[in-house]
Amino acid sequence: MEVEKVNRSRNRTCCCIGTTICIIIATVILILILLFTVFKPKRPVMSFDSMSVKDLDVSFDITKLKVYLNLTIDVDLSIKNPNKAGFKYSNSSAFLNYRGQVVGEVPLPADQISAGETKAMNVSLTLLADRLLSNSDIYSDVKSGVVPLNTYVRLPGKVNMLGFKFHAVSTSSCDFTVYTSNRTMGDQSCQYKTKL
Incomplete structure (x- = not known):
């Protein structure tokens, strides 16, 4: 028993x-x-929605072969978070480049994008004229009426899925031309990359 x-x-x-x-x-x-x-982590997608010349002033000093250029460009970006969880990104910056040289910078404060949300960002990039004083190409570019520029944005962040943190970096780079004679933009070509 x-x-x-x-x-x-x-x-x-x-x-x-x-x-x-x-x-x-x-x-x-x-x-x-x-x-x-x-819940598979997906890459946040950044895109340039529109870019336009907000302000443009040009003057020449023919005796010194110098040009004074003041330029502000309005950039509308959007970042889509396709994940089932929020994407939290760190402090970053948007850059304005002329022939590989940084000539303008705007800080992008840290923020969070909710699951499935698309966040719009409006940035005004101002060309800092003093950074162009040593560049010999700017005089001939402005005189020809065609100034090649580039905008670059990099957003590093994290996606938190069920307690697991996945790092993601979204970057975008746009080459474009500013036509000083009629204050317009053209020849825009953008590339977008995201690493997870």
């Missing part, structure tokens, strides 16, 4: 342990399936 009770108790214990292990394994498998399907 006592042996049967001990055997029954052992069988119940083994059954409980087996059931518990099966539940744990099934839960882990379910979480992994969700992580790699529904």
Whole structure:
């Protein structure tokens, strides 16, 4: 009788342990399936929606072969977060470049984009004329009426999925031309990259 009770108790214990292990394994498998399907981290997508010349003043000093250029460009960006969780990005900057040289910079404060949200950002990039004084190409470019420029934005951040943090970096770079004679822009070519 006592042996049967001990055997029954052992069988119940083994059954409980087996059931518990099966539940744990099934839960882990379910979480992994969700992580790699529904909750799989996706790359935030940044795009330039529009760019326009806000302000442009040009003057020449023919005796010194110098040009004074004041330029402000309005840039409308959007960042789409396709994830099922928020994307939190760090402090960053938007840059205005002339022939590989940084000539303008605007800080982008840290923020968060909710799951599935598209966030619009409006940035005004001002060309800092003093940074062009040593550049010999600017005189001939402005005189020809065609100034090649580039905007560059890099947003590093994190996506938090079910307690796991995934790092993501979204970058965008746009080459364009400012026509000083009629204060317009053209020849825009943009590239977007995201690393997860």
